[in-house]
Amino acid sequence: MKPKIEDVAKLAGVSPTTVSRVLNNRGYISNETREKVQKAMNELNYFPNDVARSLFNKRSNLIGVILPTTSNPFFGELTFHIETICAARGYKVLLCNSLNQIDKEEKYLEMLLRNQVDGIIVGTHNRGILDYHKQNLAVVAIDRYLSETIPVVCSDNYEGGKIATELLISEGCQSIVLIDGVGDLETPARLRRKAYIDLLERHGRVPIIYEIPEVFDRQSQQDVISKIFQECPEVDGVFATNDLFASSFINVATSNGRAVPEQIKVVGYDGTETTQTLLPELTTIKQPIDLIAKTAIDLLMKKIEEEVTDLPHESHLPIKLVKGTTA
Amino acid sequence: MKPKIEDVAKLAGVSPTTVSRVLNNRGYISNETREKVQKAMNELNYFPNDVARSLFNKRSNLIGVILPTTSNPFFGELTFHIETICAARGYKVLLCNSLNQIDKEEKYLEMLLRNQVDGIIVGTHNRGILDYHKQNLAVVAIDRYLSETIPVVCSDNYEGGKIATELLISEGCQSIVLIDGVGDLETPARLRRKAYIDLLERHGRVPIIYEIPEVFDRQSQQDVISKIFQECPEVDGVFATNDLFASSFINVATSNGRAVPEQIKVVGYDGTETTQTLLPELTTIKQPIDLIAKTAIDLLMKKIEEEVTDLPHESHLPIKLVKGTTA
DNA sequence: CTGAAAGCGCTTACAG
DNA sequence: CTGAAAGCGCTTACAG
Numbered sequence: 208m209k210p211k212i213e214d215v216a217k218l219a220g221v222s223p224t225t226v227s228r229v230l231n232n233r234g235y236i237s238n239e240t241r242e243k244v245q246k247a248m249n250e251l252n253y254f255p256n257d258v259a260r261s262l263f264n265k266r267s268n269l270i271g272v273i274l275p276t277t278s279n280p281f282f283g284e285l286t287f288h289i290e291t292i293c294a295a296r297g298y299k300v301l302l303c304n305s306l307n308q309i310d311k312e313e314k315y316l317e318m319l320l321r322n323q324v325d326g327i328i329v330g331t332h333n334r335g336i337l338d339y340h341k342q343n344l345a346v347v348a349i350d351r352y353l354s355e356t357i358p359v360v361c362s363d364n365y366e367g368g369k370i371a372t373e374l375l376i377s378e379g380c381q382s383i384v385l386i387d388g389v390g391d392l393e394t395p396a397r398l399r400r401k402a403y404i405d406l407l408e409r410h411g412r413v414p415i416i417y418e419i420p421e422v423f424d425r426q427s428q429q430d431v432i433s434k435i436f437q438e439c440p441e442v443d444g445v446f447a448t449n450d451l452f453a454s455s456f457i458n459v460a461t462s463n464g465r466a467v468p469e470q471i472k473v474v475g476y477d478g479t480e481t482t483q484t485l486l487p488e489l490t491t492i493k494q495p496i497d498l499i500a501k502t503a504i505d506l507l508m509k510k511i512e513e514e515v516t517d518l519p520h521e522s523h524l525p526i527k528l529v530k531g532t533t534a
Numbered sequence: 535m536k537p538k539i540e541d542v543a544k545l546a547g548v549s550p551t552t553v554s555r556v557l558n559n560r561g562y563i564s565n566e567t568r569e570k571v572q573k574a575m576n577e578l579n580y581f582p583n584d585v586a587r588s589l590f591n592k593r594s595n596l597i598g599v600i601l602p603t604t605s606n607p608f609f610g611e612l613t614f615h616i617e618t619i620c621a622a623r624g625y626k627v628l629l630c631n632s633l634n635q636i637d638k639e640e641k642y643l644e645m646l647l648r649n650q651v652d653g654i655i656v657g658t659h660n661r662g663i664l665d666y667h668k669q670n671l672a673v674v675a676i677d678r679y680l681s682e683t684i685p686v687v688c689s690d691n692y693e694g695g696k697i698a699t700e701l702l703i704s705e706g707c708q709s710i711v712l713i714d715g716v717g718d719l720e721t722p723a724r725l726r727r728k729a730y731i732d733l734l735e736r737h738g739r740v741p742i743i744y745e746i747p748e749v750f751d752r753q754s755q756q757d758v759i760s761k762i763f764q765e766c767p768e769v770d771g772v773f774a775t776n777d778l779f780a781s782s783f784i785n786v787a788t789s790n791g792r793a794v795p796e797q798i799k800v801v802g803y804d805g806t807e808t809t810q811t812l813l814p815e816l817t818t819i820k821q822p823i824d825l826i827a828k829t830a831i832d833l834l835m836k837k838i839e840e841e842v843t844d845l846p847h848e849s850h851l852p853i854k855l856v857k858g859t860t861a
Numbered sequence: 862c863t864g865a866a867a868g869c870g871c872t873t874a875c876a877g
Numbered sequence: 878c879t880g881a882a883a884g885c886g887c888t889t890a891c892a893g
Contacts, residue, residue, distance in 0.1 A: 225863060236863085256648065257650070258887090264869085277617075283609075284605045286604045425807070485777070522885095530739075554872055556866080561878080709863065
């Protein structure tokens with residue numbers, strides 16, 4: 208069996224209390240004792256049981272991360288950064304892929320509560336707002352409004368939408384279509400759409416919006432996109448609110464005999480490493496994914512440590528236009 | 535504060551033992567008592583503390599997953615499937631992005647041990663073989679040989695490499711280059727290279743191999759690839775052992791004025807959802823990522839439950855050629 | 862500088 | 878059918 212503190216104590220000829228003290232570097236210990244204990248720990252290949260520690264300390268150093276799916280490159284990269292930063296700060300990540308399904312989100316939330324996580328980073332639908340501040344748990348949202356008291360971190364979506372739309376306008380596009388996710392959700396990412404609408408109206412044009420039901424199914428994406436060419440054949444510019452939509456559009460356009468960028472210009476959103484490797488020609492708005500992760504964690508740590516109470520409710524982080532050849 | 539079992543017991547007018555029994559559905563409880571207890575739990579919004587349970591049960595229901603990075607679409611999708619399947623079976627995932635750095639791997643391994651994980655799925659370098667069976671922990675590897683006793687799950691790499699190379703040969707390529715990761719590691723994925731070499735030699739040709747140092751840096755990839763055109767300008771076929779390499783190659787080729795597939799045919803490996811959305815024209819060998827995840831978890835569960843001792847040491851899962859237009 | 866005792870929130874024999 | 882007691886592996890006052 209795994210050695211426990213008692214085994215170390217016996218071997219070193221001291222009390223468990225003393226072993227605990229050298230483990231935690233707390234209180235006074237003579238160097239001699241410390242060395243004896245350390246020798247015993249090495250000999251037994253002893254590792255403290257963090258479950259027992261958590262129970263006593265009421266601190267698990269566990270962070271729950273709920274997001275739609277790490278299969279999506281944006282969330283895959285976000286997860287990488289979140290986990291890496293957490294690890295550097297002594298926190299561990301319990302991962303939850305909710306696929307934006309409310310029932311899964313609820314189950315995951317309960318699971319995280321049972322596991323005594325110190326905090327949660329949420330990047331998924333989560334209507335269950337009440338559930339969050341019922342427990343007074345540290346929570347930070349990415350790209351979601353959950354409640355007044357839950358900070359939200361996101362890229363500067365309005366600015367991103369503005370830059371994308373302006374680019375298409377300045378390149379002379381006359382019929383600019385927006386391809387976006389479904390519109391029944393009030394999220395910060397919706398500001399990308401708002402910027403598009405604002406700009407088009409300011410230029411006296413009519414916004415044309417196509418909504419793609421779910422991000423995670425290639426076929427349904429293509430079906431919606433195909434409709435664009437039937438209903439709006441004059442399209443000569445597209446702002447897609449994520450790069451996967453943009454890519455799908457380009458593929459459908461190409462197979463419809465429309466050349467990008469000669470006949471239709473396309474701008475995406477996200478600019479992940481993966482997109483930049485697989486589709487470097489895509490012009491897109493790049494989110495600072497590492498900074499989003501870092502900001503979310505900083506806020507969460509502050510909530511956990513209760514250092515500050517007046518955290519900014521919204522953090523809008525700078526985006527960057529990545530010029531490819533599609534626009 | 536969070537309610538505990540004692541609070542529920544008091545409110546329901548029973549002993550903690552009884553509450554525990556209804557919680558675990560163990561032993562005889564009268565319906566009346568059960569209802570009283572359940573009512574009290576609802577009223578207090580009680581959730582059992584899984585940390586305390588784990589401590590007693592010596593079972594955390596936690597699975598550690600160590601892999602290079604979820605930023606890579608293959609591992610992002612693998613992580614999604616692993617976590618989803620685990621969740622369905624009542625297990626939780628502690629995620630570790632090691633970036634293939636040995637020191638990180640060691641730290642993560644220790645962290646997982648301290649946290650009393652029931653098992654580990656490893657998809658990263660991990661020379662520290664000894665560390666694994668020192669503790670007699672349930673471990674399953676993906677695409678890595680760790681030791682005699684650790685089952686390894688992978689796609690049928692040899693078959694995949696064979697199909698890819700055969701395709702290029704059958705399409706008339708004369709100078710077929712292999713783009714692979716660095717060669718100092720004895721992994722199952724190395725069989726992709728072996729199949730390529732075997733086939734070329736069988737056809738009386740000389741293998742030409744280029745090695746890319748790390749998967750996670752676009753610039754260094756491109757530097758290596760650029761060399762191909764200098765040193766081997768007659769190249770007319772490329773088998774890249776992952777899709778990111780393939781994509782980088784295509785991009786460099788294009789900017790060198792070489793047309794794919796007209797002048798050079800390209801086959802990749804992995805065939806993730808992401809690649810198929812962003813680069814659907816790529817011909818590639820598709821790994822059954824969901825099946826890899828499921829197989830690894832099945833094996834791990836058996837190890838954890840100690841149902842069987844004679845598990846297959848290697849599981850080679852079927853790959854599939856996905857015909858795009860690049861070859 | 863070191864140790865015995867109590868307790869973190871739960872569960873499981875053991876009695877009754 | 879129900880409860881009192883002991884213990885999972887650790888830590889922290891409290892004594893000495």
